[in-house]
Amino acid sequence: MKKNIVLVEGAGFCFGVKRAIDIAFDVAQKHKDNVFTLGPIIHNPQVVEKLKDLGVHPIDDISQEKIKTLIIRAHGIPKEKFNEIKKLGCEIIDATCPFVKKAQNLAEKLASEGYQVLIIGDKKHPEVKGILSYAGEKAVVIEKENNQFDKDEKIPSLDKKIGIIQQTTQPLHKAKEIMNRIINSLSEFEEIRIFNTLCNFTSKRLEETKKVAKEVELMLVVGGKNSANTTQLANLCKEIGVKTYHIEDAQEIKIEWFSSAKKIGVTAGASTPQWIIDEVIDRIKKFTN
Ligand code: SF4
Known part of the structure; x- marks a missing residue:
């Protein structure tokens, strides 16, 4: 029937993933040898296989290969990793999604201006690990396994001046729930800055x-x-x-x-x-x- x-x-495909894949296929056309992506370019085994056929291989350990060109995927990477790669002297093609870049830049700016950065997201996600690396020593991630925030989820004790950003892929209602709870305790803070880093x-x-x-x-x-x-x-x-x-x-x-x-x-x-x-x-x- x-x-x-x-x-x-x-x-x-979203904008950022499409952009990263286009970059990877473009690089595959131009460079034939020792081209790698740091981790799989996207979480899709079929696309990763297609790229492998064209000579672009995912690696996790940058010390194991002779790298000529390294592509950074849409999620971005931690600052320390970026600096480590720079030292290799290879060509770095940064395909970090501009929305993720925006969150990284905001985290860095807030930290440099003395705010404690609070990231709402999944601590284990590579994007959050990347953003956190820009967010200064006092930064905290509020998360719960599988992104389910309980009503009783404990918010860690925070500084008087905080800056809040979100993992780009957080559902708005989950992020709102956490932000509302912080705003409800406004009297405990001197300043709360909230930035929208969610991806439409x-x-x-x-x-x-x-x-x-x-x-x-x-x-x-x-x-x-x-x-x-x-x-x-x-x-x-x-x-x-x-x-x-x-x-x-x-x-x-x-x-x-x-x-x-x-x-x-x-x-x-x-x-x-x-x-x-x-x-x-x-x-x-x-x-x-
Ligand atoms: S931030 Fe949005 S557009 Fe960028 S990679 Fe993530 S989901 Fe895609």
Whole structure:
């Protein structure tokens, strides 16, 4: 039976990831030897494989290879790492997303002006580790595993002057929850500065996914299993209560998933290429037409 397939607006590559990948493919055309990315350029195994075929390999340990050109991915890297790479004397191609760069620059500026920097985000995420390295010694990250902030989450004791920034991909309502709690204790502070470092691409995709998830019976969330923002999309759909499958590619789709669903939604994380989304749609059509 023919099904209705709804693709979420803005599913797939965000601006920063597309930019980083374009840079990596461009570098692959120009430089043939000893080109590396520090870690995988994105959390998508298929794209990483394509780049490997063109001679661009991910590495974690910069001391293990003879590096001529090193590409820094969209999440950015800690300041100390950047300085370490500089010492190697190789060519550095910095593909850090401009939104992440903005958060790093703000963190550095606030710290230099004497503010204690508070980052709302996931401590283990590479982007946050990078921002934190610019934020001075007193900086703190407020986080909770899987980004679920409890009502009782303890806010660490803070200085009188604080500057708040957010991991770019934080959901707005979670960031607001923390910021409201700090503002409610305004009397304890001399000054609170809040900067918006959230990325619109992420919040828009979350909003659009939410809309679609509410009107379909089945959601397929496409993207790397290790991609934080794809997992966030899958969790959002599950929270809404719609049957959800997180898949990396079309091959994982099973025909029996579609037996009772009349309307199927498809969304994809920021690191999912359009060709994988197209293959997923084609396979759904093949199974349901
Ligand atoms: S999600 Fe936003 S901040 Fe992160 S890489 Fe994409 S555009 Fe940049």
